[in-house]
Amino acid sequence: MKRCLACDAVYEADIWRCPKCDTLVPLEDGFLSFAPALARDNDGMASNSHEQLQALQHGSFWFRARNRLITDLVRRYFASSQRALEVGCGTGFVLTALRQALPHAVLCGSEIYLNGLPYAHERLKGAGQLFQMDARAIPFREEFDLLCAFDVLEHIEEDGLVLQQMAQALRAGGGVLLAVPQHPGLWSRNDDLAFHKRRYRRGELEQKCAAAGLEVIFSTSFVTSLLPVFALQRSTRSRSKDHDPARELQLPWFVDRLFELLLDGERQIIRLGARLPAGGSRFVVARKTPGARS
Template sequence: MEADALAKMHAQEANHWWFVARRRIIARILRHAKLPGQARILEAGCGTGGNLEMLTRFGEVKAFELEDGARQVATNLGRAQEILPGRLPDEVPVACEQFDAVVAFDVLEHIEDGQGAIKTLTERVKPGGVFCLAVPAFMSMWSYHDTWNHHFRRYEAPVMPSRLQAAGLVPECYTYFNTALFPLIALIRRLKNQQAKPGDDLAPPPAPVNMLLKQLIGSESWFMPRVRFPFGLSLLVLARRPLNVSGSKAA
C-alpha cells in the first residue's frame, strides 16, 4: 500500500466516527474483563495502530501485522512495546500463554481459516486471561463493502459460543453493536450494492455529522455488558481461558 493511502487510513482510524465509537465500546468491555495492573496485551492485525493508544490504558501492548507499510506506521507511533510481522493462523510471532489479553478487531473475517485463527490466538492467552474480538455481523448484510475488503464471512451471535468453546474458551459476554444505524446502513448498502465505489463507506462525513455519530454509536457502551443488543453491524465478544489449562506450545 502506498504511503499516502496509509496516511489516509491512519487519519480515518484516528477521527472517523466508526473507529472512535468502536474504541469506546471495546474499552468498556475490556474494563469489564478486570485485567491485572499492567496487563500484557497482544493485538492481532493492528493495521496502522489505531487501537494502540486505547489498549495502553490497560497495560503493556505488543502487536503483529502482515502489511509492511501499515506495520511501519504503527511502529512510528511509539505506543506499543513491539510490533512484529505475522500472519494468521500459522505465523504468529509470539509464544503461547504469554498474554493476559489477546484482541483482534475486524481481523477474523479476512482469514479463510477463521476457526484456526481463533484457536491459535487462544493458545497465546494465559490461563485465566481473556480473548476479545470484534467482527462484522450478519451474512444477510453481505455487500460490496465485504467484497472490496476481501472478507470471507460475517458472523452471527448464536454460533459464536460453540466456536469459542471449541477453541478452549468460556464466553463471558457477547453483543451486537452499531445498532442505532443498522436499519439505515442496511438500506443504503442494499441500494448502493451495484453503484458504490471502493472506500465509500469510510468517506468522512461533515464534521458536525461525524461528531454526532461518534456520540450516538459510542453511547451504546453505556449499556454494556448488562444489555445484549439483538442486532447491529458488528459483533463484540469477550471470552476467558479457564485457569485449569496446563502446558504451552512453542510459537
C-alpha cells in the same frame, strides 16, 4: 514463552533463535518477521489498506466510538493484564486505546503486512513491541493475559484455527476480546472490496470460541442504532461496481458527530451490562477454559 514455527519447540530466550533447530527469526524493515512470504502480498486485505486507514481513522465516528467501547471492555474484564497482544493491529489506532486501558502492561501488536507497522510504531512512540505475523501461526505459548482481534477474523478463511492459536498463546486465566462484522444479509460490495470471507451469523463466533477452548462470558451487538441506515445504504449505493467504501466514513461533520453520539449511547447501555441483540458488529469476551490444551 517463545514458540518456534519451524519445529514447534517452546523455549525461553532473549533472542528469537530456536535452541532445538537453530531457526532464527529474520528482521524486515526493522521488525521481526514471522511470515515474510505474506508480508507484502496476501489474500487477507488490499496491500494499500493501511495507508487509507491512516488517513481516515481519526476523522471517523466509527473508529472513535469503537475505541471507547474497547477501552470500556478491557477495563471491565482484563484490567489486571500484564501482557497483551493485538492481532492485526494495522496502523496502531486501537493500540492507543489499549494503552489507555492498560497503562502499565507490556503491549504488543502484530500485523501481516509490514507497511502498517511503521504507523503503529509512530503512534506508540516506541512504547510497544511490534512484529509481522500470520495469525494462523502465533509464535507464543502461554505468554499473554489478553489477546485482541478487531475486525480481523472475517479476513481469514481459517478463523477457527486463529482462535485455537490465540487460546494456546494465553496464560491460565487469560482471555480474548474480539470484534467482527455480523449479519450475512448485510453483505455488500464493501465486503468484497475489504477481502472479507464472511459476515458472522448471530452465535457463530461464540460457537467457534467454545470449539477453541474459550468460554464466552459476554457478547453483544454494536452499531445497533445505525443498522437501518447501513442496511439501506448497502442495499443501494454500495452494490455499484464503482463504489468507494471510504465514502461511508467521510461524512459531513454534523452527521459524523450525530452518529458518534448514537454509538456512545449504545456504549453506555453496554456499560450497564446490557446485550444488544442486533447490529453491524458483534463484540465477544471469552476466557481460556481451565484445562484447555496449550
